[in-house]
Amino acid sequence: MKLSTRLKSGKSWLEQASPNTGLDRNTYNSIKSMVHFRLVEQLDLSTITNMQRDALAFSVRESLEAITAAEKVPLNHRERAILISDLINEILGLGPIESLVNDPDIQDILINGPDQVYIEKSGILKNTAIQFRDADHLMQIIDKIVSSVGRRIDESSPMVDARLPDGSRVNVIIPPLALNGPVISIRKFRETPLSEDDLIDSLALTSEMLSFLKAVVHTKLNILISGGTGSGKTTLLNVLSNYIPASERIITIEDSAELQLVQPHVVRLESRPPNIEGKGGITLTDLVKNSLRMRPDRIIVGEARGAEVMDMLQAMNTGHPGSMSTIHANSPSDALSRMEVMSSMGTSFFSERALRGLLASAINIIVQLARLPDGKRRVISISEIHGMKGDDIIVRPVFIFSQKGVDDDGRIYGSFTGIAEEPFFLEHIRTHGMELDSSIFSLDKEVC
Ligand SMILES: Nc1ncnc2c1ncn2[C@@H]1O[C@H](COP(=O)(O)OP(=O)(O)OP(=O)(O)O)[C@@H](O)[C@H]1O
Numbered sequence: 457m458k459l460s461t462r463l464k465s466g467k468s469w470l471e472q473a474s475p476n477t478g479l480d481r482n483t484y485n486s487i488k489s490m491v492h493f494r495l496v497e498q499l500d501l502s503t504i505t506n507m508q509r510d511a512l513a514f515s516v517r518e519s520l521e522a523i524t525a526a527e528k529v530p531l532n533h534r535e536r537a538i539l540i541s542d543l544i545n546e547i548l549g550l551g552p553i554e555s556l557v558n559d560p561d562i563q564d565i566l567i568n569g570p571d572q573v574y575i576e577k578s579g580i581l582k583n584t585a586i587q588f589r590d591a592d593h594l595m596q597i598i599d600k601i602v603s604s605v606g607r608r609i610d611e612s613s614p615m616v617d618a619r620l621p622d623g624s625r626v627n628v629i630i631p632p633l634a635l636n637g638p639v640i641s642i643r644k645f646r647e648t649p650l651s652e653d654d655l656i657d658s659l660a661l662t663s664e665m666l667s668f669l670k671a672v673v674h675t676k677l678n679i680l681i682s683g684g685t686g687s688g689k690t691t692l693l694n695v696l697s698n699y700i701p702a703s704e705r706i707i708t709i710e711d712s713a714e715l716q717l718v719q720p721h722v723v724r725l726e727s728r729p730p731n732i733e734g735k736g737g738i739t740l741t742d743l744v745k746n747s748l749r750m751r752p753d754r755i756i757v758g759e760a761r762g763a764e765v766m767d768m769l770q771a772m773n774t775g776h777p778g779s780m781s782t783i784h785a786n787s788p789s790d791a792l793s794r795m796e797v798m799s800s801m802g803t804s805f806f807s808e809r810a811l812r813g814l815l816a817s818a819i820n821i822i823v824q825l826a827r828l829p830d831g832k833r834r835v836i837s838i839s840e841i842h843g844m845k846g847d848d849i850i851v852r853p854v855f856i857f858s859q860k861g862v863d864d865d866g867r868i869y870g871s872f873t874g875i876a877e878e879p880f881f882l883e884h885i886r887t888h889g890m891e892l893d894s895s896i897f898s899l900d901k902e903v904c
Pocket residue numbers: 563564643644646650654655658660683684685686687688689690691692833
């Protein structure tokens with residue numbers, strides 16, 4: 457559609473054309489491309505990325521004015537500002553998703569091909585009107601992300617984990633593996649991680665439960681944090697890690713470094729995928745093995761995923777108590793079964809029963825998290841493990857959340873309760889110098 461035709465319709469061209477208003481995306485894109493093209497002609501590309509935002513905005517505005525004068529398009533202040541900001545985002549940032557990346561209220565950005573961008577806000581997934589010009593446009597943004605971390609993505613290497621400059625975790629998978637076009641999943645990084653107060657305020661758990669976990673960390677029991685995707689495992693691990701005494705040497709081992717510990721003595725290790733020839737990869741197993749030679753007081757494995765579990769369990773059992781990790785699982789028993797399968801990948805010497813015995817003595821506490829349908833992250837149970845009965849590991853809850861119903865606004869209500877008995881590990885906690893008031897185990901608190 458010609459610009460002159462659009463002007464006759466009486467609506468501003470931007471209202472008709474901007475993807476933000478959902479109208480005539482092609483026209484908007486062609487105007488944007490025109491200005492972009494002219495900019496590229498006018499500016500020295502080698503200096504453009506070093507340009508200050510203000511200087512670039514000035515050049516974009518000049519170019520835009522020349523084009524709109526030639527085309528006789530009247531632009532009001534707001535329309536100009538939107539186009540200029542879109543173009544700057546295109547040149548200096550991540551194009552259509554730049555504003556999402558900069559919005560601190562957005563937790564996840566999920567791009568499923570050029571026409572579909574979902575965001576997660578307050579735990580709820582929502583579709584947006586944002587679209588990319590086409591798959592090539594989306595691939596340009598992907599190239600920008602992966603090349604900034606020295607990686608490459610193409611048909612022969614179609615999956616990449618990367619990080620944005622602000623630390624956000626990014627996974628990219630492209631066709632032919634992804635059938636709806638290039639797919640990007642971004643987990644935003646919080647500059648200020650959630651604190652214990654944030655967890656209590658958001659009713660993820662109660663202060664009684666947190667004081668139990670604090671004592672568990674302090675007295676070096678081994679903890680496994682279990683939960684579904686995005687249920688808050690890494691967030692809780694981070695909060696719990698901060699209870700480790702400052703005098704201890706902590707080694708963190710992650711696939712993608714997300715933990716933000718505050719202690720003075722922390723050594724951070726990150727695994728590395730193999731290069732394009734399939735060489736040079738360093739796995740979590742390699743790092744766990746290496747960490748044992750680094751005189752750790754505690755080992756924190758960001759997420760247990762595979763064969764490293766065997767080395768982790770042995771470390772927990774032999775001289776490195778107080779270790780912690782997370783696992784994708786929907787219940788404590790599911791978490792134990794997954795740990796069993798993963799540890800069996802790392803060895804062929806152990807019988808099933810022996811592996812379970814190892815698990816039962818290595819893991820002391822399992823914290824189960826869930827992301828509820830109303831978007832809230834909640835600790836569903838804190839359980840302790842005490843030994844085996846026959847072939848089964850004994851898992852006993854200390855605190856649980858019971859869902860009672862859903863109110864008119866869709867919010868889930870229920871109660872956090874304690875088992876009312878003293879947990880098995882209370883004696884360990886007391887003999888290691890931590891006082892805990894037994895009344896916390898009679899917790900009964902309604903929450904919504
Ligand atoms: N109690 C909470 N209240 C509000 N937001 C939370 C809470 N816990 C976690 N979040 C937010 O939820 C998102 C997911 O959290 P986190 O990364 O800890 O989950 P995860 O279980 O480790 O996810 P993944 O399975 O992808 O590793 C983050 O944006 C985090 O800030």
